[in-house]
């Protein structure tokens with residue numbers, strides 16, 4: 001069984017987000033790039049499954065659609081333990097474009113389980129996983145918080161509004177994963193970092209897929225009004241403000 | 250060129266978010282000079298369905314499919330896409346909740362539609378079609394141009410006020426059939442949370458962080474939430490420590506919520522935490538540290554010890570509720 005983990009390259013989650021003068025692009029000066037937090041967790045889960053001989057998982061490949069500039073992030077995934085990596089050499093212009101590229105790689109290389117994160121922390125799309133599955137015409141499961149493989153058969157936990165479902169399915173499928181999928185992201189060991197240097201990143205040119213959306217401009221949220229402080233000895237005043245000023249209780 | 254809105258039902262019932270969606274669809278249809286078709290799949294009946302008409306649905310389609318007993322993303326997306334084609338729907342609208350996130354991208358590919366998710370307002374223009382969506386986990390908005398004839402949108406929860414616009418639409422029943430062998434999954438078990446308000450549905454949320462000091466200190470926090478008719482939540486370290494259940498973890502890697510009121514108790518206000526709560530209409534912070542970053546985002550604050558402040562708040566609210 002082969003697992004493909006799709007990874008996105010995003011600014012570190014503590015980054016102060018700034019845009020270029022025309023507000024069209026992210027100002028990338030000084031940004032630290034990391035593996036999207038959910039993708040890091042799905043990679044961790046994929047590797048845990050591979051570590052378990054009963055799972056039947058033989059290999060874990062990471063896939064990234066992006067320019068050569070994101071290779072350090074891909075190397076990090078290899079250092080954490082992925083067996084190999086594919087990079088589709090193109091600007092990830094929108095989710096439809098990216099999903100089309102991922103589907104092409106899956107068609108060529110035949111993966112059994114395709115993992116995507118619930119969203120990337122930059123464009124917050126929640127789109128790529130479902131779109132990839134539709135391009136491939138295979139099942140997709142969203143909000144997946146656990147993946148087990150029991151006797152060769154995948155069993156997933158899917159979060160629903162106010163509960164969860166345990167689902168049995170068969171390969172191939174796309175799982176869009178979220179919190180719970182792995183406890184802590186796996187960290188690269190010294191040995192992992194060394195061996196990642198010799199692992200290959202296979203680079204493919206993109207296939208023809210048009211982007212269907214574009215970003216016209218970014219905008220920073222309006223700063224909120226200054227905080228009104230209430231005397232800790234008199235919290236009744238807070239309740240009064242919430243009732244009569246904010247009118248939310 | 251109608252606006253099609255997918256209104257999920259929960260055991261046959263709609264929620265506030267369903268009415269938000271229909272109201273949004275109705276305003277959007279106004280901008281596009283067209284009508285609203287609401288679609289739901291399975292279970293919902295007569296009077297419940299009619300409620301969609303009170304918020305502006307001109308047509309209400311209740312689709313039943315005998316082969317479908319649960320949410321199969323591929324089958325649902327196929328059905329919704331077929332209806333969109335038949336209805337000649339230019340915009341197909343979903344909630345940005347679990348179900349919407351699961352279905353909308355599939356429908357977008359089937360219809361070759363450009364998609365924008367987590368949209369939080371009406372388009373700023375329809376020619377070209379530009380919507381504003383959440384980006385960088387709440388640290389920015391992106392104005393997205395959708396360039397295709399079909400457009401798929403998911404609407405952020407609690408970002409649009411439901412408004413009464415009765416149409417008197419009579420619900421129509423429609424039975425569809427799918428190839429049962431295309432459903433490659435089965436539900437082994439369903440676990441439902443009972444008794445408590447679902448966090449993503451709550452108007453009021455009281456949330457605790459590491460400043461609550463110990464899992465034994467949660468009594469007054471839970472009581473305050475209960476008295477206010479709200480839900481409880483927590484920061485990540487709190488759920489990691491097992492002080493509170495994982496379903497309560499809010500933030501970048503947890504739940505993203507947008508209640509009317511978010512009360513953060515003993516939470517420092519790390520960017521990753523704010524990523525999940527910054528769309529709340531009002532944020533209240535209670536913290537011993539006057540320099541805690543949470544006060545930069547909060548509209549109301551109390552600098553003080555949660556252990557002393559919470560019981561006083563509980564008492565005040567209890568007294569008001571009595572009268």
Ligand SMILES: Cc1cc2nc3c(=O)[nH]c(=O)nc-3n(C[C@H](O)[C@H](O)[C@H](O)COP(=O)(O)OP(=O)(O)OC[C@H]3O[C@@H](n4cnc5c(N)ncnc54)[C@H](O)[C@@H]3O)c2cc1C
Pocket residue numbers: 013037457458459460461483484485486487498499500501502503514515516517518519520521522525535536537538541553554555556
């Ligand atoms: C990739 C990534 C993703 C993350 N995702 C999330 C996420 O989704 N959600 C999340 O919450 N965090 C997330 N974090 C962690 C985040 O960075 C913070 O560490 C976390 O939010 C801090 O939680 P806290 O505010 O409860 O604790 P602390 O930062 O320790 O703050 C405790 C606060 O309580 C106050 N306090 C202490 N005693 C009292 C008292 N008696 N009364 C009142 N106040 C008191 C203190 O002044 C302090 O401000 C993430 C981190 C990373 C790297």
